[in-house]
Amino acid sequence: MPRKINIAVLGATGLVGRTFLRILEERHFPVGELRALASERSEGKLVPFGAGEIPVHAVREDSFDGADFALIAVDDSVSREWAPKAARAGAVVVDKSGAWRMDPSVPLVVPEVNPDDAFEHDGIIAGPNCSTIQLVVALAPIHRVNPITRIIVDSYQAVSGTGSAAVEELKAQNRAIVKGEHYEIDVYPHQIALNVLPHIGSFSDNGYCSEEIKLVNETRKILHSPDMAISATTVRVPVEVGHSEAVHIELTHPMTAAEVRDLLRAAPGVAVVDDPSGSQYPLPLDAAGRDEVFVGRIRNDISHPHGIAMWIVSDNLRKGAALNAVQVAELLMARGALPSKQRG
Amino acid sequence: MPRKINIAVLGATGLVGRTFLRILEERHFPVGELRALASERSEGKLVPFGAGEIPVHAVREDSFDGADFALIAVDDSVSREWAPKAARAGAVVVDKSGAWRMDPSVPLVVPEVNPDDAFEHDGIIAGPNCSTIQLVVALAPIHRVNPITRIIVDSYQAVSGTGSAAVEELKAQNRAIVKGEHYEIDVYPHQIALNVLPHIGSFSDNGYCSEEIKLVNETRKILHSPDMAISATTVRVPVEVGHSEAVHIELTHPMTAAEVRDLLRAAPGVAVVDDPSGSQYPLPLDAAGRDEVFVGRIRNDISHPHGIAMWIVSDNLRKGAALNAVQVAELLMARGALPSKQRG
Numbered sequence: 001m002p003r004k005i006n007i008a009v010l011g012a013t014g015l016v017g018r019t020f021l022r023i024l025e026e027r028h029f030p031v032g033e034l035r036a037l038a039s040e041r042s043e044g045k046l047v048p049f050g051a052g053e054i055p056v057h058a059v060r061e062d063s064f065d066g067a068d069f070a071l072i073a074v075d076d077s078v079s080r081e082w083a084p085k086a087a088r089a090g091a092v093v094v095d096k097s098g099a100w101r102m103d104p105s106v107p108l109v110v111p112e113v114n115p116d117d118a119f120e121h122d123g124i125i126a127g128p129n130c131s132t133i134q135l136v137v138a139l140a141p142i143h144r145v146n147p148i149t150r151i152i153v154d155s156y157q158a159v160s161g162t163g164s165a166a167v168e169e170l171k172a173q174n175r176a177i178v179k180g181e182h183y184e185i186d187v188y189p190h191q192i193a194l195n196v197l198p199h200i201g202s203f204s205d206n207g208y209c210s211e212e213i214k215l216v217n218e219t220r221k222i223l224h225s226p227d228m229a230i231s232a233t234t235v236r237v238p239v240e241v242g243h244s245e246a247v248h249i250e251l252t253h254p255m256t257a258a259e260v261r262d263l264l265r266a267a268p269g270v271a272v273v274d275d276p277s278g279s280q281y282p283l284p285l286d287a288a289g290r291d292e293v294f295v296g297r298i299r300n301d302i303s304h305p306h307g308i309a310m311w312i313v314s315d316n317l318r319k320g321a322a323l324n325a326v327q328v329a330e331l332l333m334a335r336g337a338l339p340s341k342q343r344g
Numbered sequence: 345m346p347r348k349i350n351i352a353v354l355g356a357t358g359l360v361g362r363t364f365l366r367i368l369e370e371r372h373f374p375v376g377e378l379r380a381l382a383s384e385r386s387e388g389k390l391v392p393f394g395a396g397e398i399p400v401h402a403v404r405e406d407s408f409d410g411a412d413f414a415l416i417a418v419d420d421s422v423s424r425e426w427a428p429k430a431a432r433a434g435a436v437v438v439d440k441s442g443a444w445r446m447d448p449s450v451p452l453v454v455p456e457v458n459p460d461d462a463f464e465h466d467g468i469i470a471g472p473n474c475s476t477i478q479l480v481v482a483l484a485p486i487h488r489v490n491p492i493t494r495i496i497v498d499s500y501q502a503v504s505g506t507g508s509a510a511v512e513e514l515k516a517q518n519r520a521i522v523k524g525e526h527y528e529i530d531v532y533p534h535q536i537a538l539n540v541l542p543h544i545g546s547f548s549d550n551g552y553c554s555e556e557i558k559l560v561n562e563t564r565k566i567l568h569s570p571d572m573a574i575s576a577t578t579v580r581v582p583v584e585v586g587h588s589e590a591v592h593i594e595l596t597h598p599m600t601a602a603e604v605r606d607l608l609r610a611a612p613g614v615a616v617v618d619d620p621s622g623s624q625y626p627l628p629l630d631a632a633g634r635d636e637v638f639v640g641r642i643r644n645d646i647s648h649p650h651g652i653a654m655w656i657v658s659d660n661l662r663k664g665a666a667l668n669a670v671q672v673a674e675l676l677m678a679r680g681a682l683p684s685k686q687r688g
Binding site: 150151152154156174175177178179189190191194195196197198199202203206207208209216229230231233235237238239240244246248257276277279281282283284285296297298299300301302303304307309311 | 500521575583
């Protein structure tokens with residue numbers, strides 16, 4: 001019988017942290033000791049796990065002692081502080097923040113796409129940004145047989161990508177609008193209910209926002225294509241869970257939409273939903289709570305001889321965050337690359 | 345003193361029809377006799393005009409007698425029946441439906457873009473689809489000095505583009521979700537509240553939907569560029585008024601974002617809102633009720649050496665429909681090309 005794996009979850013009270021706990025349970029992960037960690041102010045809170053609840057502890061220097069994996073979903077600055085400590089304590093860190101993704105010594109891993117990279121870690125493995133994960137899961141199977149030379153992606157991103165305060169803000173605004181009451185604009189710089197905001201993260205001098213730059217840089221790193229031409233406009237929409245992406249790619253050689261569809265039907269982690277005449281295409285409302293990356297509206301792009309257009313949707317909290325991290329842990333375990341404690 | 349102009353509005357009870365009446369008044373259009381026309385079932389209804397209301401009449405064979413202009417915003421099939429009758433009665437028809445746009449004998453006109461085409465009419469002038477109008481108003485000034493070779497546009501379209509039943513459905517769904525009640529899904533094939541639908545119109549065999557094909561064909565016709573490469577993914581979002589578009593263009597020669605910004609600042613009908621670091625960019629909520637086509641997020645597209653990316657937003661009922669049609673009438677009047685009754 002395989003031994004139990006000790007897990008520390010840092011950021012356990014957040015949307016992604018809670019999803020870590022749910023997914024560990026759903027997938028019958030062989031959890032030994034489970035530590036739910038967060039900041040001081042969450043000390044003593046309870047978070048759901050299994051049929052019950054477990055207490056949350058404030059993260060401390062010794063919080064990761066004996067942990068096999070540290071699953072981390074916190075702000076970049078918090079991760080910069082704690083991920084190295086967890087790694088030094090012997091845990092393999094799978095980090096969901098943006099702190100480590102572009103560090104050359106840290107692998108950036110989507111198990112369906114670049115599993116081998118996971119084994120090059122030095123204690124920390126990064127998970128990509130939510131909007132990147134669903135893009136590369138859908139595009140890697142195509143890129144492998146017919147290299148993609150350019151990607152244009154415009155996104156429709158759910159508020160849960162920002163966190164639970166944003167979900168509450170959208171709900172509160174919708175509630176107030178229905179009741180004709182005053183409402184606050186706090187999490188986002190503008191009202192998000194009945195609106196769309198072409199702004200995710202902070203802006204660079206080149207006019208791109210940080211979410212767009214993440215899509216570009218992370219996709220290049222994961223696909224081992226440092227020169228791939230990529231552009232994006234990332235947009236927040238009044239949806240709770242589920243990111244959608246309108247994607248236009250250019251391929252090295254022409255390919256039919258039917259060939260792309262067949263490739264994606266056979267691809268791990270992908271579900272093709274593509275009968276537009278029957279009103280069947282991926283929708284964020286359908287993707288919420290599901291594990292797959294859903295792809296539809298697959299068609300030859302009429303603006304380019306080697307172009308393909310498609311529509312990609314996935315649950316940003318699951319495959320876009322927590323699920324991907326748990327799959328990284330499963331990947332290491334499946335190939336016998338158990339955390340350092342075991343290797344020592 | 346210029347003579348008064350007799351106007352017949354067909355489809356007067358619809359969202360665009362009501363906006364026709366509001367805009368005629370706002371712009372102090374020299375309205376003589378004003379006839380509000382609709383189908384039989386609207387006979388006797390009242391629609392707002394000026395400080396009061398005017399009665400709606402069922403459209404009949406003699407409804408257009410003596411009218412200088414017929415402003416038409418009805419379903420394609422209804423327009424196919426009545427637009428030719430209105431033209432035969434001597435009115436110049438400005439039609440908002442999709443019935444006539446691609447007819448080679450019918451000019452498709454956006455006054456800021458191709459005003460001269462308006463004078464080639466044979467009784468009927470078509471106004472483009474809402475998503476096309478805002479695109480060409482923003483792109484024509486660039487295309488004139490540096491021909492655009494390819495356009496990719498992904499849209500975020502408000503439910504008012506579908507009509508008043510869709511606005512009511514979005515409101516009813518939001519209300520029911522807030523109250524935890526059951527709700528209907530009727531106008532769209534899926535829930536639109538808290539969701540996005542990559543489906544506007546009906547689908548063709550090539551996988552594109554009719555809204556996307558309109559964007560392609562109408563843009564080519566208006567810009568007199570029958571071979572321009574254009575692709576689109578059109579998406580309905582839970583916004584009441586205001587269509588948004590993420591646009592990526594390729595130009596013949598390189599151009600800086602600053603040059604594009606300067607061009608657009610001087611362009612008729614365009615308002616540049618482009619200070620992303622100050623959270624200033626076009627938003628549908630801000631554009632609703634306004635006449636301009638708002639452009640922001642203007643940047644050199646990092647995926648193409650001659651590429652520009654931008655974000656275009658406009659009120660789909662005003663510039664996207666009613667305002668554009670009234671501007672066509674004003675254009676004919678300003679150049680002395682009054683309707684046939686006067687020319688005879």
